[in-house]
Amino acid sequence: MEQALTVDQRWDLVDKITKETVEVGAYEPTLRDAIAGVTVRPLTGIPFAIAVLYGFWTFFGEFAGLFTDGFFVRIFGTHWIPWLAERLAGLPDWAFVILVGDRAVFAEEFLGDSCFAAGGVLTTGLFMPFGIVLWAVLALFLVLAILEDTGYLPRLAVLLDTVMHKIGLHGFAIVPTLISLGCNVPGVTACRPLETRKQRFMMIALLGVFVPCGAQIGMMEELVPGLIGWVFLTLAVGYLGFGWVLNKILPGESPEILMDVPPYQAPQWSNILRKTWMRTQHFLLVAVPFVLLGCAIVMALYTTGAMDAIAGGLEGFLATVFGVPASATPSLVVGFLRKDLAIGLLPIETMTNYQVFKSVILLTIYFPCLATFAMLLRELNWKEILGTLGFLVAMIFVFGGILNLIGMAGGW
Amino acid sequence: MEKKLSEMKYEEEGIVKKIRGDLKDRIAGMGIREGKEIKMMTKQPIKGPVVVAVDRANTSIGVGLADKITVEVGK
Amino acid sequence: MNKVLLMGQANVGKSVLFNHLAGAGATVSNYPGTTVDFDKGHMMLQGKKVDVIDVPGTFSLQPKDRAEEVAVKMLEKEKGATVVCVIDSSKVERGLYLALELIEKGHSVIIDLNMADVAENANIKVDTERLEDILGVPVVTTVAIRGEGLKELVSRMGEAMPAGIESITKRVGGKGGTSTHS
Numbered sequence: 140m141e142q143a144l145t146v147d148q149r150w151d152l153v154d155k156i157t158k159e160t161v162e163v164g165a166y167e168p169t170l171r172d173a174i175a176g177v178t179v180r181p182l183t184g185i186p187f188a189i190a191v192l193y194g195f196w197t198f199f200g201e202f203a204g205l206f207t208d209g210f211f212v213r214i215f216g217t218h219w220i221p222w223l224a225e226r227l228a229g230l231p232d233w234a235f236v237i238l239v240g241d242r243a244v245f246a247e248e249f250l251g252d253s254c255f256a257a258g259g260v261l262t263t264g265l266f267m268p269f270g271i272v273l274w275a276v277l278a279l280f281l282v283l284a285i286l287e288d289t290g291y292l293p294r295l296a297v298l299l300d301t302v303m304h305k306i307g308l309h310g311f312a313i314v315p316t317l318i319s320l321g322c323n324v325p326g327v328t329a330c331r332p333l334e335t336r337k338q339r340f341m342m343i344a345l346l347g348v349f350v351p352c353g354a355q356i357g358m359m360e361e362l363v364p365g366l367i368g369w370v371f372l373t374l375a376v377g378y379l380g381f382g383w384v385l386n387k388i389l390p391g392e393s394p395e396i397l398m399d400v401p402p403y404q405a406p407q408w409s410n411i412l413r414k415t416w417m418r419t420q421h422f423l424l425v426a427v428p429f430v431l432l433g434c435a436i437v438m439a440l441y442t443t444g445a446m447d448a449i450a451g452g453l454e455g456f457l458a459t460v461f462g463v464p465a466s467a468t469p470s471l472v473v474g475f476l477r478k479d480l481a482i483g484l485l486p487i488e489t490m491t492n493y494q495v496f497k498s499v500i501l502l503t504i505y506f507p508c509l510a511t512f513a514m515l516l517r518e519l520n521w522k523e524i525l526g527t528l529g530f531l532v533a534m535i536f537v538f539g540g541i542l543n544l545i546g547m548a549g550g551w
Numbered sequence: 552m553e554k555k556l557s558e559m560k561y562e563e564e565g566i567v568k569k570i571r572g573d574l575k576d577r578i579a580g581m582g583i584r585e586g587k588e589i590k591m592m593t594k595q596p597i598k599g600p601v602v603v604a605v606d607r608a609n610t611s612i613g614v615g616l617a618d619k620i621t622v623e624v625g626k
Numbered sequence: 627m628n629k630v631l632l633m634g635q636a637n638v639g640k641s642v643l644f645n646h647l648a649g650a651g652a653t654v655s656n657y658p659g660t661t662v663d664f665d666k667g668h669m670m671l672q673g674k675k676v677d678v679i680d681v682p683g684t685f686s687l688q689p690k691d692r693a694e695e696v697a698v699k700m701l702e703k704e705k706g707a708t709v710v711c712v713i714d715s716s717k718v719e720r721g722l723y724l725a726l727e728l729i730e731k732g733h734s735v736i737i738d739l740n741m742a743d744v745a746e747n748a749n750i751k752v753d754t755e756r757l758e759d760i761l762g763v764p765v766v767t768t769v770a771i772r773g774e775g776l777k778e779l780v781s782r783m784g785e786a787m788p789a790g791i792e793s794i795t796k797r798v799g800g801k802g803g804t805s806t807h808s
Contacts, residue, residue: 143730144791146579150586152791153722155798160757161718164749166607175609179602180593290637297611301599304613310600331693339692395613396600397690399581401637402609402744407771410642580635580685582720607748608717 171403179294188295195282202278203357211270212254220253220262236442237435255483264434267483268427275357279321280418284411286317290401300396306379307386307393309333312342319350322422323511326350327518337391341382343518344527347507348534349378354426354479359499362487366496373500377538425510426477433473433480440472461539462546464490467498475506493551497542504534552625557601557617559591565624574619581610589622629677629704630669630783633697634712635724636683639740643712643770644680664700672784687727708786709733715745715767718752729763729789736786737765738779760797762789
């Protein structure tokens with residue numbers, strides 16, 4: 140029973156119906172309307188956007204730091220890890236190494252931070268997700284849920300569209316990008332409202348390669364706080380620059396923005412907390428097993444001597460192409476499982492600052508974590524997946540190579 | 552006087568006269584159509600998108616798309 | 627009737643409504659043949675357990691992006707379902723545009739004028755009885771975030787039915803027309 144009307148006929152009918160049923164009284168602009176105007180006009184909106192994002196970033200850093208440094212480093216470092224080491228001291232060597240870690244860490248003369256140095260599944264393996272990353276992702280998920288629910292994100296998209304459209308991206312791209320900073324998995328899903336296949340593919344490829352997730356950011360904030368600014372700047376240059384390149388070389392269209400801008404809404408706390416909790420739950424389910432598995436693999440490779448063999452094999456390649464020491468090998472081995480774990484395993488004390496910086500960039504660009512890769516399989520077709528992987532490999536060499544050359548030129 | 556939507560000034564009001572091409576269908580569900588009052592809410596600089604209001608619903612439109620909409624302004 | 631689809635434009639409070647209807651048992655599912663997630667749950671309707679699905683928001687049935695495309699595909703697959711068309715009461719015109727499209731396609735529709743509080747603050751009054759007479763399908767008013775009007779919505783879902791565009795055209799404008807005030 141289809142009785143299709145044309146667009147005009149349908150609107151005529153709507154007009155007639157509303158004339159009889161809807162009465163529109165005088166409208167007094169409210170404070171909400173005023174705020175809506177201020178936050179989307181360029182002169183006032185851009186400073187406002189910077190203030191909002193800076194405020195949330197500060198909150199994120201403080202919140203995560205409060206739990207990690209103020210609490211969990213002590214719990215794990217002075218209570219849990221030494222207690223566990225004593226309890227399990229009688230285990231055979233291989234089991235002790237995998238579950239607890241390197242025995243040298245528990246020798247009298249060791250003065251370092253056992254949270255990271257131990258390396259075992261029940262020590263470092265639990266400390267990283269529960270002591271550091273959980274609090275970082277929790278803070279990010281909370282902040283993002285607030286941005287989403289108040290209706291601020293579409294306005295940010297409008298403000299950024301001016302710049303983004305010039306390089307062929309959609310202002311809306313800021314939405315999946317921000318969500319990816321929490322976790323890349325929902326970030327990939329958030330690309331769906333982009334209009335063409337080309338736009339979606341470009342965005343997903345850029346997200347997968349250049350946008351670090353909350354877990355990684357949490358580890359960086361903990362381990363290399365001084366480098367975060369440089370890491371973000373480099374990744375942003377890659378994201379924008381190669382966004383421009385992809386837009387030029389890929390066939391297809393990049394249509395302009397056409398988007399509803401909803402009114403602001405007071406956040407519904409029950410909804411925000413539910414959303415934050417659901418995403419955190421997802422993190423715990425997906426991330427923790429892989430971190431534990433990663434720790435087990437690394438320790439097993441160490442204790443069997445396989446890690447040394449792999450590192451030896453990669454040494455020349457890593458040193459010439461990227462200028463990264465072979466001691467970064469364990470990070471690369473587990474990088475495809477979990478990037479937060481990979482960053483946690485970087486031998487920071489034995490590397491120069493510049494080497495750490497390069498390694499963090501490479502690990503971010505490196506193969507997306509398994510959960511994200513599973514999302515790519517769902518959202519993209521085979522050609523696009525191969526394209527994404529090719530892009531990723533190219534980017535590793537471009538960024539690794541360029542940063543290495545810059546380092547050599549600067550003598551770092 | 553008729554002008555393109557993209558040429559309307561900040562806070563200027565008018566009546567939508569014509570929407571060209573397939574934009575007409577694409578934009579219909581958002582409430583923007585011929586004969587409706589439309590108000591320019593904001594314009595982004597250097598050819599960025601505009602935000603317009605129709606029946607209190609705000610919509611952001613890229614400037615190239617806004618070129619396809621003709622508006623009657625002034626009395 | 628074995629399924630209830632929640633359809634509506636973006637930002638009309640559809641998800642909040644879904645959470646109320648489906649309660650805690652909601653799950654994210656994957657629609658066959660696509661890769662897009664949607665929320666699915668159960669609700670009790672006339673003593674029977676039925677599926678309730680939160681269809682991705684769409685401005686019209688002529689999709690302009692992938693999310694909207696999925697919404698339209700889901701609708702096409704569920705021909706026999708009861709379609710709750712959720713409308714922002716302060717933006718009735720564009721909401722009715724989608725409602726008419728749904729009616730044209732022959733779906734069993736019930737209209738939910740949600741966010742009634744927003745419309746009230748904006749001095750917008752909707753004559754729901756008259757609207758119901760003209761459209762020939764049930765029209766209810768809700769404020770989903772406060773849980774208001776949901777009982778009526780659920781109790782009247784059974785009355786959802788297809789309506790003819792021609793008869794709507796006849797009833798409108800004709801000062802009462804065939805309307806029968808109840």
